Amino acid sequence: METKVKKINREALCKEDFAEAVKILKQGGLVAFPTETVYGLGGDALDAEAAAKIYSAKGRPLDNPLIVHIADKEDIYQLAKDIPDAARKLADKFWPGPLTIILKKGQLVPNSTTGGLATVAIRMPSDQIAAMLIRESGLYIAAPSANASGRPSTTRAEHVYEDLAGRIPLILDGGPVPIGLESTIVDLSGEHPIILRPGYITLEQLKEILPDVVYDRAVVSRHQDVNIVAKAPGMKYRHYAPKGSITIYEGTEDAVVSAINQQAKEKIEQGYRVAVLSASETSGRYQYGLVKNAGARCKEQQIAANLFEVLREFDEEKIEFIYAESFDTAQLGQAIMNRLLKAAGYHIVRV
Numbered sequence: 327m328e329t330k331v332k333k334i335n336r337e338a339l340c341k342e343d344f345a346e347a348v349k350i351l352k353q354g355g356l357v358a359f360p361t362e363t364v365y366g367l368g369g370d371a372l373d374a375e376a377a378a379k380i381y382s383a384k385g386r387p388l389d390n391p392l393i394v395h396i397a398d399k400e401d402i403y404q405l406a407k408d409i410p411d412a413a414r415k416l417a418d419k420f421w422p423g424p425l426t427i428i429l430k431k432g433q434l435v436p437n438s439t440t441g442g443l444a445t446v447a448i449r450m451p452s453d454q455i456a457a458m459l460i461r462e463s464g465l466y467i468a469a470p471s472a473n474a475s476g477r478p479s480t481t482r483a484e485h486v487y488e489d490l491a492g493r494i495p496l497i498l499d500g501g502p503v504p505i506g507l508e509s510t511i512v513d514l515s516g517e518h519p520i521i522l523r524p525g526y527i528t529l530e531q532l533k534e535i536l537p538d539v540v541y542d543r544a545v546v547s548r549h550q551d552v553n554i555v556a557k558a559p560g561m562k563y564r565h566y567a568p569k570g571s572i573t574i575y576e577g578t579e580d581a582v583v584s585a586i587n588q589q590a591k592e593k594i595e596q597g598y599r600v601a602v603l604s605a606s607e608t609s610g611r612y613q614y615g616l617v618k619n620a621g622a623r624c625k626e627q628q629i630a631a632n633l634f635e636v637l638r639e640f641d642e643e644k645i646e647f648i649y650a651e652s653f654d655t656a657q658l659g660q661a662i663m664n665r666l667l668k669a670a671g672y673h674i675v676r677v
Contacts, residue, residue, distance in 0.1 A: 329491045331483055333499045334455055343498075344462045350495055351376075351463045356383060358472040358486045359459050360500035361451040363424045363508050363526070364634070365480040366395065366469030367494065368459070371405075377438040377468055383493040385475040391441035392468040393426050393509070394448050397460040405446055405466065407432045412514050415535050422452035424505055424526040428513040439468050445515045455500045471508060472497075478566050478634040478669065481506050485638060506631035507661050512539065521545060524661035526630070545664060565668040568637045570601070570645040572670035576652040577677040583611045585677040586649040590614035593647045601640050603650035605629070616643055626655040630662055637669060 334343050347357045354376045356369045367384060369376035371394040381388055394405060399417045402409060406429035413427055426449040435446050451457060460467050471479040474489040483499035490497075510525030512532065519539040521529060532539045573589070575582045586602055591614045593600045600615035609619035618636045621628025640648055650670070653662045667674065 327492055331497045331499050344459055348463045356494045358497040360503050361456045362453040363505045365472040365486050367472035368467040368469040371439050371466040371468035374436040374438040389441045391443055392439050392470050395467045395469050396450050397457050402448055405432050410514055412536055419535050421450040424509040426509045426511040428515050430515050449509055478637040481634050524664050528657050566665050567669045568640045570648045572648045574650045574670050574674040581677040587613050598646045600647045601645040623655055626658045630658050
């Protein structure tokens with residue numbers, strides 16, 4: 327299969343830009359497209375065969391549910407049932423935007439889209455290209471991140487092509503995405519609201535609307551819990567990983583820098599290709615290997631936006647061992663560390 331990349335001019339969106347993508351989607355095919363978070367791999371959410379194609383193209387485990395993208399808040403009443411007031415409150419505050427809400431699944435949604443679960447994950451993206459694609463197609467679009475399963479998520483069309491060329495017919499290129507981390511996921515299907523995946527919408531923001539919302543224990547844990555039921559993408563399976571091995575170092579700045587320098591030096595002397603993932607404030611202190619800074623700790627959105635791209639750059643350089651600083655910053659730190667811990671297979675060293 328040939329994969330076509332179509333550049334979209336955000337300054338002059340028109341229906342003709344989406345005609346080919348709409349045709350593919352309506353015929354049960356797949357289209358990759360940008361959102362404000364990461365690029366998504368989209369198919370008709372109500373078509374079981376289209377959902378199966380998404381799993382196949384990504385190499386995604388069949389029990390890992392897909393997120394359904396909508397263009398109107400009222401669509402949740404078509405896709406879900408027993409909808410609590412909390413869902414409306416969250417939608418009114420954060421939609422369109424980088425928030426996914428999990429609700430009890432309605433009969434309209436096939437089990438293949440929800441990974442066999444009795445719940446459905448729904449989000450309304452704010453990205454203009456994503457919103458127009460949904461509206462023009464007249465479909466609800468199921469769309470996980472447009473990467474090969476287990477790899478770093480895609481923040482540029484080039485990343486999508488690298489992973490999925492030959493597997494999907496079309497990529498809509500809207501340029502780099504602004505956020506760079508997947509949406510926050512809040513589960514409202516039970517008695518109490520639970521954050522299953524941290525993202526751009528923070529715990530503090532959610533508590534303003536839902537004071538009793540808490541993180542799932544797996545989110546705040548520094549250790550992998552193999553017994554977690556896969557309610558949300560990424561909670562059960564390895565995600566976001568480059569080909570090289572990642573070790574995260576946590577501790578005081580001086581201790582982390584010293585430990586990483588020592589490990590990097592030893593691995594280089596053994597003949598390995600080594601890299602360091604740091605913040606811009608400390609990048610000049612590393613003496614060995616390829617040093618990449620993800621951004622400034624005082625501007626944590628930079629780190630969030632750059633993380634996946636930096637991990638992919640390590641693959642381009644054929645890096646075998648990656649030593650990373652911890653990024654527990656004030657607001658987005660929980661989301662950044664969630665992705666980095668999964669990429670590292672929870673390999674963290676405290677110094």
